[in-house]
Amino acid sequence: MTPPPPALRVRSLRKSYGKVIAVDGLDLDVEPGECFGLLGPNGAGKTTTIEICEGLLQPDSGEAEILGRRWSTHTRELRERLGIALQETQLSEKLKVIETIQLFRSFYRRRGRAAEDVLALVQLQDKRDARVGTLSGGQKQRLALACALVGEPELLFLDEPTTGLDPQSRRQIWELIEALRSTGCTIVLTTHYMDEAQRLCDHVAVVDHGKVIALGTPRSLIDALGAAHTLEFASSDNHTIDVASLRKLDGVLGASEANNRYVLQVSELHLAFPALLGELNRQGIALSELHSHSATLEDVFVALTGRQLREA
Ligand code: ATP
Secondary structure (H helix, E strand, O other), X not given: OOOOOOOEEEEEEEEEEOOEEEEEEEEEEEOOOOEEEEEOOOOOOHHHHHHHXXXXXXXXXXXXXEOOEOOOOOHHHHHHHEEEEOOOOOOOOOOEHHHHHHHHHOOOOOOOXXXXXXXXXXXXXXXXXXXXXXXXXXXXXXXXXXXXXXXXXXXXXEEOOOOOOOHHHHHHXXXXXXXXXXXXXXXXXXXXXXXXHHHHOOEEEEEEOOXXXXXXXXXXXXXXXXXXXXXXXXXXXXXXXXXXXXXXXOOEEEEEEEOOEEEEEEOOHHHHHXXXXXXXXXXXXXXXXXXXXXXXXXXXXXXXXXXXXOOO
């Protein structure tokens, strides 16, 4: 039996808007059944990439194969087999929740999931007859997901599924994505939340300035840092500290500074802590903040770019 084609295969993708290069020679491979994350700061080119894969935008050059098909030759088939939840879905505020799901269901030739089943899947049964305009942000996002799920998609694209949501709503969406993944649905999501990617994704591509700058499982990317911990600190009087002197400290593998906040990649916390305090003492610098945490994907981004993801 021949193996199924990759869920997504992107090669040398490029797209510019005037002088702005949004996607700059991007390659991606997504295997069937996995949850794949495109991560990066605002403006990295994630939405442009995903919208090309969704058939909503034309690239300037390069190729995108979706489920072994191309938009140019298999538009109708791909529309039936994909689910798409855009960054912002404009739904009719006056329609009821169930009517919205029924409307989206009517767009598909194959029967897909029953409207009531989709309603239960996204846990909006108690809002069945509510007008869309009365829903909270999290409920609207779950309804947008419901609309993407009515056709029982083989491949689901989610563009920033939890941006702007409160922690409880985020968790509900995460649980829903995990449940979908366990049914074998392939999921490609974009996010600038590293904790989201770390929790949900089998593989992630870190995108910056339209290029993939790192690719792997969240664990392998974090392990590749070689630094199990991160120490972050700031001085009380915004005193400038020599970053080169920090890099030489025991147990420290790397150091960077942005906006007077210092980040150290640390292999051995028990060595780095006293060494740092000794060095700050020697330089006569008082601390206003000091945190340590186990390394995360956010630290991978900082190590790769020298920038904090949130501020990039
Ligand atoms: P975000 O997380 O903010 O959605 P992103 O990684 O999805 O960011 P894109 O939305 O793909 O990034 O944008 C990439 C670059 O292309 C940005 O500099 C953006 O301003 C620019 N851009 C995107 N769409 C357009 C457009 N329609 N016209 C002009 N420039 C655009």
